[in-house]
Amino acid sequence: MSETRRLLEASAALSQLLRANGIPHAFYGSVLTAVLANSSHTDEIFCIVEGGQNLPHPFRRVRDALAGNGDFSITHSPWTNRLHVTYRRFIPAIEIEILPAGETGPRHLDSTTVMKIQGLPFLTISEFIRSKLKTWMIRGEDRDAQDISYLLSRYWNRVDINRIPEQDMNHFVSRNTSVAPAWAAVRRKYGM
Numbered sequence: 001m002s003e004t005r006r007l008l009e010a011s012a013a014l015s016q017l018l019r020a021n022g023i024p025h026a027f028y029g030s031v032l033t034a035v036l037a038n039s040s041h042t043d044e045i046f047c048i049v050e051g052g053q054n055l056p057h058p059f060r061r062v063r064d065a066l067a068g069n070g071d072f073s074i075t076h077s078p079w080t081n082r083l084h085v086t087y088r089r090f091i092p093a094i095e096i097e098i099l100p101a102g103e104t105g106p107r108h109l110d111s112t113t114v115m116k117i118q119g120l121p122f123l124t125i126s127e128f129i130r131s132k133l134k135t136w137m138i139r140g141e142d143r144d145a146q147d148i149s150y151l152l153s154r155y156w157n158r159v160d161i162n163r164i165p166e167q168d169m170n171h172f173v174s175r176n177t178s179v180a181p182a183w184a185a186v187r188r189k190y191g192m
Helices: 003-020 030-037 058-066 125-139 142-158 166-175 177-189
Strands: 025-028 046-049 072-077 082-087 094-100 114-117 120-123
Touching: 003 025, 003 030, 003 046, 003 058, 003 072, 003 082, 003 094, 003 120, 025 030, 030 114, 030 120, 030 142, 046 058, 058 072, 058 082, 058 094, 120 125, 125 142, 125 166, 142 166, 142 177, 166 177
Parallel strands: 025 120, 046 094
Antiparallel strands: 025 046, 072 082, 082 094, 114 120
C-alpha cells in the first residue's frame, strides 16, 4: 500500500470520529499535493481543528472525540503546545499533528475555506497556499516551496488573491521564479 493511501485511510478514520462529534476540521500538508498529483509518496499531514470562544480548545475537542478509541493514541506535549494523534492500525503507525484553526489556516472551517477531495475535508487551494506561504516565510523549507509551486502553477485559476499576502508571495516568487507566470496570471485575473 502506498504511503499516500495509508495517510488517507488514517485521515478518513480520524475524520469520521471528528465528524461524529461535530468538530469542524480540515487536512493540510504535502498529502494534498500528493493526492492532486496522484503521487504514491508523502509523509506530511496535519489536521486543523476549529475551536471558538464558547468552545473548548481544539486539543481538548480532539482528545474527547478519540477517548476510548483503540485505533488512536494521543500524545500531548504541553511544553511545546503540540498534540499528535497516532493511528495504530498500520505498521508503522501514522502520526497526524493537530493544529488549532487560526494559528494555522483560517480561523473558521466552512464551505469557503474547505473543499472535499476523495470524501475528506482539505483546505481550499487558496487557504493551503496561504498557510504554506506563512510556513515557508518562517522556515524556508524546500518541501513547502515545492507544494506552493505545484499548486500555484497548476491551479492558479482557483486562487483567491484576497487570501494571499501579496508581499509574501512577491518575495516567494523572487526566490522561486518558475511560478512567476502563474502568479502574474492570478494578478491579471484580478486586474492588478
